Amino acid sequence: MHQMPKTLFSLSLSLCRFPNPFTIQSSTFATHYCHRLTYKNPHLQKDMETLDQLTEEQKNILDDYLAVTGQNDLEIAVLALEQHSWQLETAVQAQFGDTRTPSRPDESLGGLGLDRNAENQTTPPPPPPPLPSQPHHVTAPRSTNSFSRSFLSWFSWPINTIWSVTWSLLAYFYTLFPQTFRQAITGRSSQSGPSRPPQDPASVAARFLREYEENYGTEHPNFYAGGYSAALSKAKNDLKYLVVYLHSDEHDATDAFCRETLANPELLSYLRSNDFLVWGGNVKETEGFQVATTLQTVRYPFIGLIALSQSTTGSSATKMVLIDRIEGPSTAEQIIQRLTQQVARQSAALERLRAERRERELAREIRQQQDDAYEQSLRADREKARQQKEAREAAERQKREEERLEAERLAALERKERHMKYLFENLPEEPAAGEPGCATLSFKLWNGERIIRRFRGTEPVENVYVFIETIEFRENGSKADLQLEAEQHLGYTHEYDFVLISPFPRVKVTDREKLIKDEPALWPSASLVVELKDDEDVDE
Known part of the structure; x- marks a missing residue:
């Protein structure tokens, strides 16, 4: 119920002002409807406060919800959307479909005054009117009234007692019957909604x-x-035009309209070329019926044109509104003409909205590009910092490794020198010149210097190598002034970097375990050349 004649409105207003005990139901309805008709005036400030608390996106969803459902109570619409987390599709489905949550009939379907359970429920009988209130100006004697009430109460007491007992027994036995039998008696269904569950749009x-x-x-x-x-x-x-077609199988003009008008090639080409969005629905379905109720459809077939429009002049808020309606039989030429007129009338406003949207999208694209460039620069800086950090860590690791190797080299050199000094100090003294059983060996060092020394024939060839290796520890050597303690390193195997060679014939003296007298190249005397080993000799 969206409109009311002036006479009915006056009658409702009078009922609001002058209540009557026997018209309490009509007075309550009229009071509620008076409140609905005067919605904008007493609650304007409250509605503005509600709108101020919403975001721009929520305002757009609210406009779509009001346009779809026909709801004219802003507070109830906001409450319905909040209950469904501002999901427009879910809220509309709950409004149009089956829901088990009880609500006031005149608010649940967009202010249409319809109950969602009206399909399967009979209208409950109105409650009995309340007893008329006692007047304050009583002129009759109190004794007469008391006697009348006492007499009537004693006379009606047996009847009331019998009626109460009978009613209690009937109510008890009624609960014992199966549910299907109780439904057959009362004619009511136990379900609170339509028999068919809501389906996906x-x-x-x-x-x-x-x-x-x-x-x-x-x-x-x-x-x-x-x-x-x-x-x-x-x-x-x-930002498209929406053409709504409501189909009704019960009307005689529907068949010819679908076969001739909607199948007309010119109309189909016009709709495609102008990029219209077409939605069709059957009024026998719940959604189609609700759309027909919202659009206040009177005749079928129905064609409605919905376009985006600004709410008020100078406001940025927009909503979808019905700008034209074609009801009843019509030809394709008439529909094309009406659509063309409305498109020409709305094209300027729609182009302005499209231009504004393009500007917003361009600005958003520019911001996105700037954000992407910033993110890319930030990633490059992070990558550069990461590489620099890895380079510093690698350099530090290399430096630590070099220091470790150098420390190990110095420790090995010191260990070698201590061991060589130990061997030098434990090397047997050179035998005297006339001592028998000795070999006289002449050495030509790597620097051209010649040295002659005698060795006992019972000494191992190892002593000859130790003598050459420890020449630097002699007083006339370069390391005679080092104050290194002699130390024997158990398990230490010394590798000599030179080899003794007998030149004629050329023979390398490498078996250091032999005794001197058992080595033909050394006994009883020999002239040896001390040659430094090259890399190949060291590998061998």
Whole structure:
């Protein structure tokens, strides 16, 4: 109920002002409707406060919800959207579909004054009117009234007692019957909603398209494969015109309209070329019926044109509004003419909205590019810092490794020198010149210097090598002044970097375990050349 004649409004206002005990139900309804009709005036400040608390996106969702459901109570619409986390599709489905949450009939379906359970419920009888209130000006004697009430109470007491007992027994036995039998007696269903559960809008749209093509063929507008609220949102987001077609199988003009008008090639080409979004629904479905109620459809077939429009002049808020309606039989030429007129009338405003959206999208794209460039620069800086950090860590690791190797080299050199000094100090003294059983060996060092020394024939060849290796520890050597303690390193195997060679014939003296007298190249005398080993000799 969206409008009321002036006479009915006056009657309702009078009922609000002068209540009557026997018209309490009508007075309550009139008071509520008076409140609904005067919604904008007493609650304007409260509505503005509610709107100020919403974001721009929530305001757009609220506009779509009001346009879809026809709800004219802003507070109830905001409450319904908050209960569904501002999901437009879910809120509209809850409004149009089956829901078990009880609510006031005149608010649950967009202020249409309809109860969602009206399909399967009979109208409950109105409650009995309350007893008339006692007047304050009583002129009759109190004794007469007391005697009358006492007499009536004693006379009605047996009747009331019998009635109460009988009613209690009937109510008890009524609960013992099965539920199906109780439903047959009362004629009411236990369910609070329609017998068919709510379905997905996409499934309803697919069923509508399938039934339409089975009855009228495949030549038809490209119907949107989704619900009405989804089509409304898509048209608003894409800045397109939405053409709504409401189909009714009960009307005689529907068959000819679908076969001739909607299948007309010129109309189909016009809709495609102008990029109209077309949504179709059958009024026998819950969603189609609710759309028909919201758009206040009177005759069928119904064609409605919905476009995006600004709420007020100078305001940035926009909403989808019905700008034209074609009801009853019509030709394709008439529909094209009406659509062309409305498009020409709305094109300037729609182009302005499109230009504003392009500017916003361009600004958003520029911001996105700037953000991407900043992120890329930030990633490059992070990568550069990471590489520098890794380079510093690698240099520090290399430095520590070099220091470790150098320390090991110095420690090995010191260990070698201590061991050589130990061998030098434990080397047997040179035998006297006339001592028998000795070999006289002449050495030509790597620097050209010649040295002659005698060795006992019972000494190992190792002593000859030790003598050459420890020449630097002699007083006339370069390391005679080192104050290194002699130390024997057990398990230490010394590697000599030279080899003794007998030149004629050329023979290398390498077996250091032999005794001197058992080595032909040394006994009883020999002239030896001390040659430094090269890399190949060291590897061997």
